[in-house]
Amino acid sequence: MPERLGLVERSIVIILLMILIGLVVVDITLRVSCCFLQRYGGPGGQVRIMGSGSTFIYPQLKHWISLFEKEHPNIVVNYNPTGSGAGQSQLIKEKVVDFACSDPPLSHDTYEALKGRILQMPVIVGAIAIVYKIPGYNGPLNLSAKVIAEIYLGKIKYWDNPEIVKLNPKAKLPHVEIKVIHRSDASGTTQVFTFFLHKAVPDLWPESLVGKAISWPVDRTGRGLGAKGNQGVSEYFKTLKSAIAYVELGYALENNFSIAAIENRAGIFIKPNVTTMMAAVSAALKSGLLPSSPLADWSKALEAIVYAPGKDSYPIVSFSFMMVWNVYPKRKAEALKTFIEFINTVGQENVIKGYAPIPKELREINLKSLNIIRGA
Amino acid sequence: MKGDKLLYYSLLPFAAVVIAAFILLFAVISYTSAPAIKEYGWRLFTSSAWSPSETGPKSSKYGLLAPLYGTLVSSIIAVILALPVTISTVLVIEEYAPPQTRDLIGSLIEIMAGLPTIVYGLWGLEVLAPILKVHVYSPLHQLLGFIPLFSCRPFSGYNILTAGILLAIMVLPYMVAVARDAYRSIPMTYKEAALAIGANRYEYAKIMMGMIKPGLIASALLGFGRAAGETVAVALVIGNVPLISSCLFKPGYTISSLIANQFSMAPLYPYMMNVLFTGGLILLIIGVAANSVAVIMISRSRLR
Numbered sequence: 184m185p186e187r188l189g190l191v192e193r194s195i196v197i198i199l200l201m202i203l204i205g206l207v208v209v210d211i212t213l214r215v216s217c218c219f220l221q222r223y224g225g226p227g228g229q230v231r232i233m234g235s236g237s238t239f240i241y242p243q244l245k246h247w248i249s250l251f252e253k254e255h256p257n258i259v260v261n262y263n264p265t266g267s268g269a270g271q272s273q274l275i276k277e278k279v280v281d282f283a284c285s286d287p288p289l290s291h292d293t294y295e296a297l298k299g300r301i302l303q304m305p306v307i308v309g310a311i312a313i314v315y316k317i318p319g320y321n322g323p324l325n326l327s328a329k330v331i332a333e334i335y336l337g338k339i340k341y342w343d344n345p346e347i348v349k350l351n352p353k354a355k356l357p358h359v360e361i362k363v364i365h366r367s368d369a370s371g372t373t374q375v376f377t378f379f380l381h382k383a384v385p386d387l388w389p390e391s392l393v394g395k396a397i398s399w400p401v402d403r404t405g406r407g408l409g410a411k412g413n414q415g416v417s418e419y420f421k422t423l424k425s426a427i428a429y430v431e432l433g434y435a436l437e438n439n440f441s442i443a444a445i446e447n448r449a450g451i452f453i454k455p456n457v458t459t460m461m462a463a464v465s466a467a468l469k470s471g472l473l474p475s476s477p478l479a480d481w482s483k484a485l486e487a488i489v490y491a492p493g494k495d496s497y498p499i500v501s502f503s504f505m506m507v508w509n510v511y512p513k514r515k516a517e518a519l520k521t522f523i524e525f526i527n528t529v530g531q532e533n534v535i536k537g538y539a540p541i542p543k544e545l546r547e548i549n550l551k552s553l554n555i556i557r558g559a
Numbered sequence: 560m561k562g563d564k565l566l567y568y569s570l571l572p573f574a575a576v577v578i579a580a581f582i583l584l585f586a587v588i589s590y591t592s593a594p595a596i597k598e599y600g601w602r603l604f605t606s607s608a609w610s611p612s613e614t615g616p617k618s619s620k621y622g623l624l625a626p627l628y629g630t631l632v633s634s635i636i637a638v639i640l641a642l643p644v645t646i647s648t649v650l651v652i653e654e655y656a657p658p659q660t661r662d663l664i665g666s667l668i669e670i671m672a673g674l675p676t677i678v679y680g681l682w683g684l685e686v687l688a689p690i691l692k693v694h695v696y697s698p699l700h701q702l703l704g705f706i707p708l709f710s711c712r713p714f715s716g717y718n719i720l721t722a723g724i725l726l727a728i729m730v731l732p733y734m735v736a737v738a739r740d741a742y743r744s745i746p747m748t749y750k751e752a753a754l755a756i757g758a759n760r761y762e763y764a765k766i767m768m769g770m771i772k773p774g775l776i777a778s779a780l781l782g783f784g785r786a787a788g789e790t791v792a793v794a795l796v797i798g799n800v801p802l803i804s805s806c807l808f809k810p811g812y813t814i815s816s817l818i819a820n821q822f823s824m825a826p827l828y829p830y831m832m833n834v835l836f837t838g839g840l841i842l843l844i845i846g847v848a849a850n851s852v853a854v855i856m857i858s859r860s861r862l863r
Contacts, residue, residue: 204572205579266823276826290613362715367799369824395824398610402800405809408717409799411820422689423715
């Protein structure tokens with residue numbers, strides 16, 4: 184540093200120099216790490232498949248992966264439950280994973296942009312349970328879409344509301360305020376739940392209140408609570424004495440929550456289980472809204488399966504989708520096909536509590552992807 | 560001499576990385592939030608609506624007002640509650656406690672600072688919130704219901720006040736550390752002088768606290784900065800509802816818990832990522848402002 188510079192000038196020069204050097208170092212680090220990671224393909228002989236997305240499918244997928252890796256020791260499947268949205272984005276935009284799982288299918292617009300290149304397969308069926316906790320009452324509870332909508336709109340405040348009593352003439356319901364729990368993160372569960380309310384009672388629950396994250400009307404009354412993930416909702420639900428919540432069936436079963444019977448399209452009160460979920464899927468298959476190829480637009484799937492007709496159908500049911508590209512490097516394509524085949528054959532015989540397998544018709548559609556995915 | 564220069568230049572890049580990382584952080588966050596501010600303008604900061612839509616930016620509504628309010632209120636509660644405890648703790652540790660007790664309290668506080676925040680969060684969720692609701696909030700509402708802050712019936716333990724109390728516990732170690740440093744820098748002669756003029760314990764404590772006032776302000780500001788940025792623990796106890804209410808028993812939202820809640824699905828919605836980054840930018844500005852003032856205060860307290 185030349186001597187004639189003053190202290191201030193000298194420090195400015197040093198700081199600028201430091202910034203420059205720092206930026207260069209950071210830049211080099213980023214470049215090196217990115218390219219190193221890209222080239223790194225896993226140890227020789229083994230093929231590594233990376234996936235991310237839906238947290239809902241994660242327990243089931245974990246079970247499938249452990250079975251699959253026992254059968255195919257040369258293939259390693261990694262799945263990161265980042266959420267359906269992040270999964271879609273990592274597959275489609277960032278291209279850092281080989282497959283994604285998402286509860287909602289690709290939206291119509293996204294599908295149109297990727298038509299012919301992306302495959303979607305419904306691989307598992309899930310249901311959303313409405314769980315309740317009423318002080319001094321442990322019996323069963325019947326609920327209709329109208330009542331649930333009015334609770335989440337903030338119109339029904341107490342358990343002994345005449346509308347709830349009308350559905351449950353035998354139950355002794357107390358005059359206690361209902362605490363209404365919903366998801367605070369954007370979630371496919373919320374989308375299915377709000378879509379059900381809209382489809383069943385469109386006058387009460389407008390389309391503007393359908394989505395993965397919505398402005399909950401009950402929040403404005405101060406009686407709403409938001410929690411992150413099914414886990415968060417379950418934790419809030421456990422500590423409260425009088426509450427209602429919607430969670431994925433697996434969580435409700437695992438925690439022994441009281442599950443309400445929901446009035447279906449045929450006017451019958453149905454509880455969620457494998458039989459009633461499968462009934463909804465068969466109704467969806469008959470609806471004509473489900474396409475017959477993995478390359479097709481599945482964006483109407485929710486419409487087909489939620490609030491489906493049939494006297495045994497549970498009304499709040501959804502698919503979880505697996506999404507892949509049509510072209511992969513050769514070895515990866517083979518490995519991925521093996522995995523897809525496994526899920527749609529052996530996998531469907533090994534479904535854990537809280538989920539239901541997909542019917543034969545859908546498995547056949549999914550297996551068409553084995554002829555579509557190419558190695559390059 | 561030559562070795563000195565060599566060492567200096569070889570260490571320079573490492574120090575430079577810190578500055579560069581901060582500048583990059585600031586640049587990336589500003590750059591990513593710009594589209595949201597351009598699209599939604601002031602509405603982002605004056606509304607509390609949060610209803611994203613996948614179809615387009617026009618049908619989505621984003622507002623950061625309620626989370627911003629929740630961040631400020633919960634952090635202010637935290638500092639208000641933690642400051643008296645900080646002052647008492649510093650006095651006990653530095654003046655009254657026997658050496659062994661002092662070491663015990665000192666190391667306990669250090670352990671508190673090192674605990675992962677999720678531990679505080681789970682404890683707040685499972686233990687603190689239910690207990691506070693039954694034993695504190697309900698009596699408070701019955702006795703002091705005429706004050707707007709406590710006017711609404713406590714509906715659950717998950718609200719802004721619980722978040723504030725949990726944050727107070729979490730920022731306490733940092734505040735104590737700063738205040739303790741300031742206290743130790745008081746020259747012995749001043750303490751002797753205070754005692755020599757016949758100050759009793761209360762007067763003595765008052766004089767000493769007056770001397771470290773900038774240190775106390777600095778500790779409060781640092782505590783505020785930390786509280787505003789805390790994410791996981793707050794997201795677990797605040798109720799996550801975008802609500803603005805003068806009553807502390809209502810659930811709320813903070814910017815950091817909003818980001819934690821919404822981030823994973825954000826890529827699906829146009830502009831949502833940008834809006835969340837705008838929230839991050841606000842946090843960054845709050846943090847930088849609080850810390851800079853705190854640093855100035857600390858250096859001023861050292862000059863005395």
